[in-house]
Amino acid sequence: xxTRTLDAMLRRDDTLAVNANKQLVFFDELEPxxxxxxxxxxxxxxxxxxxxxxxxxEQESNPGADHTIYLDFDGHTTFGTQWNxxxxxxxxxxxxxxxxxxxxxxxxxYELAVIEATWQxxxxxxxxxxxxxxxxxxxxxxxxATPGTSDGAWGVRxxxxxxxxxxxxxxxxAYVGSFNADTDVPAFVFNTSLLGVTEAASHEVGHTxxxxxxxxxxxxxxxxxxxxxxxxxxxxxxxxxGRNVTHWSRGEYVGADNVGPGANGGQGPDDLAILSSRINGxxxxxxxxxxxxxxxxxxxxxAGTYPGIIxxxxxxxxxxxxxxxxxxxxxxxxxxxxxxxxxLRLLNSDGAEVAESNDEHILSAALSQPTLAAGTYxxxxxxxxxxxxxxxxxxxxxRYGSLGQYELNVAAGVDSRLAPPSAPYILSAxxxxxxxxxxxxxxxxxxxxxxxxxxxxxxxxxxxxxAPRSATSFDxxxxxxxxxxxxxxxxxxxxxxxxxxxxxxxxATPDAPxxxxxxxxxxxxxxxxxxxxxxxxxxxxxxxxxxAWAKANNITTGTSAGTFSPxxxxxxxxxxxxxxxxxxxxxxxxxxxxxxxxxxLFYAKAVDWLSAQNITQGTSAMSFSPGNxxxxxxxxTFxxxxxxxxxxxxxxxFVDVDRRQFYAPAIDWLAAQNVTNGTSPGKYxxxxxxxxxxxxTxxxxxxx
Numbered sequence: 001x002x003t004r005t006l007d008a009m010l011r012r013d014d015t016l017a018v019n020a021n022k023q024l025v026f027f028d029e030l031e032p033x034x035x036x037x038x039x040x041x042x043x044x045x046x047x048x049x050x051x052x053x054x055x056x057x058e059q060e061s062n063p064g065a066d067h068t069i070y071l072d073f074d075g076h077t078t079f080g081t082q083w084n085x086x087x088x089x090x091x092x093x094x095x096x097x098x099x100x101x102x103x104x105x106x107x108x109x110y111e112l113a114v115i116e117a118t119w120q121x122x123x124x125x126x127x128x129x130x131x132x133x134x135x136x137x138x139x140x141x142x143x144x145a146t147p148g149t150s151d152g153a154w155g156v157r158x159x160x161x162x163x164x165x166x167x168x169x170x171x172x173x174a175y176v177g178s179f180n181a182d183t184d185v186p187a188f189v190f191n192t193s194l195l196g197v198t199e200a201a202s203h204e205v206g207h208t209x210x211x212x213x214x215x216x217x218x219x220x221x222x223x224x225x226x227x228x229x230x231x232x233x234x235x236x237x238x239x240x241x242g243r244n245v246t247h248w249s250r251g252e253y254v255g256a257d258n259v260g261p262g263a264n265g266g267q268g269p270d271d272l273a274i275l276s277s278r279i280n281g282x283x284x285x286x287x288x289x290x291x292x293x294x295x296x297x298x299x300x301x302x303a304g305t306y307p308g309i310i311x312x313x314x315x316x317x318x319x320x321x322x323x324x325x326x327x328x329x330x331x332x333x334x335x336x337x338x339x340x341x342x343x344l345r346l347l348n349s350d351g352a353e354v355a356e357s358n359d360e361h362i363l364s365a366a367l368s369q370p371t372l373a374a375g376t377y378x379x380x381x382x383x384x385x386x387x388x389x390x391x392x393x394x395x396x397x398x399r400y401g402s403l404g405q406y407e408l409n410v411a412a413g414v415d416s417r418l419a420p421p422s423a424p425y426i427l428s429a430x431x432x433x434x435x436x437x438x439x440x441x442x443x444x445x446x447x448x449x450x451x452x453x454x455x456x457x458x459x460x461x462x463x464x465x466x467a468p469r470s471a472t473s474f475d476x477x478x479x480x481x482x483x484x485x486x487x488x489x490x491x492x493x494x495x496x497x498x499x500x501x502x503x504x505x506x507x508a509t510p511d512a513p514x515x516x517x518x519x520x521x522x523x524x525x526x527x528x529x530x531x532x533x534x535x536x537x538x539x540x541x542x543x544x545x546x547x548a549w550a551k552a553n554n555i556t557t558g559t560s561a562g563t564f565s566p567x568x569x570x571x572x573x574x575x576x577x578x579x580x581x582x583x584x585x586x587x588x589x590x591x592x593x594x595x596x597x598x599x600x601l602f603y604a605k606a607v608d609w610l611s612a613q614n615i616t617q618g619t620s621a622m623s624f625s626p627g628n629x630x631x632x633x634x635x636x637t638f639x640x641x642x643x644x645x646x647x648x649x650x651x652x653x654f655v656d657v658d659r660r661q662f663y664a665p666a667i668d669w670l671a672a673q674n675v676t677n678g679t680s681p682g683k684y685x686x687x688x689x690x691x692x693x694x695x696x697t698x699x700x701x702x703x704x
Contacts, residue, residue, distance in 0.1 A: 031196030061123035068155030095161035247401025326413035340404035360386035431481035
């Protein structure tokens with residue numbers, strides 16, 4: 001920290017100190033409310049919480065996380081830390097259990113309510129992040145970052161207790177940046193009321209994670225917040241006692257002093273960025289997104305209640321619903337001290353807004369559409385703000401910190417048995433067969449899929465057959481060449497109730513070959529793995545032709561059509577088509593398109609072979625999707641099968657060798673050419689993906 005930054009902070013904030021070991025420590029002010037078991041201080045739902053001593057000490061918000069915030073209410077002895085040096089309590093700082101009724105040997109109803117509510121509030125404050133807030137004592141190693149090791153798990157203990165050794169007359173204390181300390185360095189909370197404990201706990205943890213105070217320029221080290229009732233607001237790193245909504249902040253309120261590059265000790269004003277940093281010592285980021293942000297990645301749901309978390313400022317959770325007519329939906333944020341102000345939108349199947357709920361006077365959102373027509377719709381859940389927090393008479397908050405947990409309840413017309421599946425997609429289309437695939441249905445318990453077909457867009461459709469609920473593919477062998485078909489899916493549940501059809505997919509089968517069973521100039525029907533090409537191409541010409549062909553056929557996975565980038569990957573369909581061109585290569589140059597071979601023949605054989613070898617990166621063992629990429633190991637094996645080891649065709653190192661011998665030199669060659677998508681130069685991973693440039697280069701080596 002720059003000297004001038006520290007000097008300015010110490011001058012404006014008398015709760016900040018520097019100890020003898022040159023560490024920054026905060027001694028925060030006491031809660032303004034009187035301490036003690038006063039029902040008026042209990043806050044929302046405390047009287048109804050009714051937790052038991054057994055359940056209240058088993059709470060975990062994210063038990064799979066590597067990092068921990070442990071709320072320690074049952075007493076602790078601190079020793080071997082800087083706190084012991086600062087207080088002179090070298091034999092240990094003995095902190096008694098949290099107690100407000102004068103009986104530290106038992107837990108009263110109010111004390112249990114405070115413990116339960118504190119966990120709920122702190123879990124809500126840290127819900128966006130991949131960290132576990134718990135009242136269950138972890139093993140000691142979960143709270144310590146072991147130096148000199150690859151330890152990836154650490155955290156902080158928050159001792160909620162009575163001040164026995166500090167004599168600071170303060171509400172809490174914490175070292176700045178102690179979250180990843182190499183000893184168990186607690187933060188302390190000395191407040192006693194529910195409001196005092198819940199607000200101070202997250203505040204002190206914020207200090208351990210390198211956050212400083214949100215105050216008012218020239219007036220106070222703490223911003224006390226603004227507004228009243230359900231929509232009152234304050235920053236967590238201020239003193240927001242009594243404010244219903246509290247947020248992590250970036251200084252978006254009137255008179256904020258924790259702004260600019262010097263904020264938070266020179267880290268800038270963005271609390272969320274500091275908390276979620278993986279490199280500043282905190283070590284955790286945001287939780288993985290639990291629901292897709294777009295219509296295409298929406299979570300399919302039926303009538304019922306669904307949990308969710310808005311984890312980042314621009315996070316949108318999208319849900320797909322099917323209604324037989326009418327729809328009601330409600331989103332309720334966390335029941336205890338919610339941070340999330342909900343915006344709920346209803347979209348039609350084209351993504352256009354049908355209705356919205358965003359009342360600035362309440363945090364929840366609800367929609368009732370009793371006359372909504374049957375069909376597929378989408379519900380969009382996001383955080384929002386309201387009011388004018390930066391004006392002289394501040395109100396509300398910005399969207400920045402409107403994050404947290406919610407429950408979405410959907411009813412009225414939404415039926416799990418009637419939810420249609422997603423549309424099928426094309427695996428392959430040949431003269432006499434069309435292979436379809438689809439994504440496993442998420443709309444409820446089903447018994448089977450029904451596949452239907454029409455020769456006209458929009459139907460009418462004729463059922464072709466069924467597939468079991470575990471299936472994700474179907475072959476239609478009743479097609480003819482040079483014909484366009486429309487395919488749809490339906491699902492049927494165990495009771496025999498059938499859904500509406502999915503969206504359709506149009507499939508055009510190729511022309512029939514002029515002569516059935518023709519032997520082409522390079523591929524014999526029934527022996528597709530013995531091409532006679534790969535010869536007599538001048539060095540360098542093959543690669544140039546490969547690039548030109550890829551551009552001409554618009555083979556790209558980028559955003560710019562027709563581009564050919566060495567960093568882009570090859571889909572299996574692209575590789576099959578490319579190898580078909582190579583297999584028919586006449587002497588001297590690449591062939592004219594697919595020279596005398598039925599256009600679908602080579603591709604179909606490639607698909608069959610890949611499926612037989614269980615080459616897939618999807619979730620279904622035998623699925624073959626044109627959107628899947630090819631791994632290096634798959635390509636090496638495929639090329640061996642394609643080459644057929646004819647004498648004189650591949651280079652000498654690949655001639656007359658068995659499969660394993662071919663595979664080994666392929667790996668060696670790739671490694672020698674530094675063909676890798678990894679971070680370590682020269683690394684060769686069978687799970688890595690193949691770029692187009694890498695494939696073209698390897699094929700050129702095989703061809704000469």
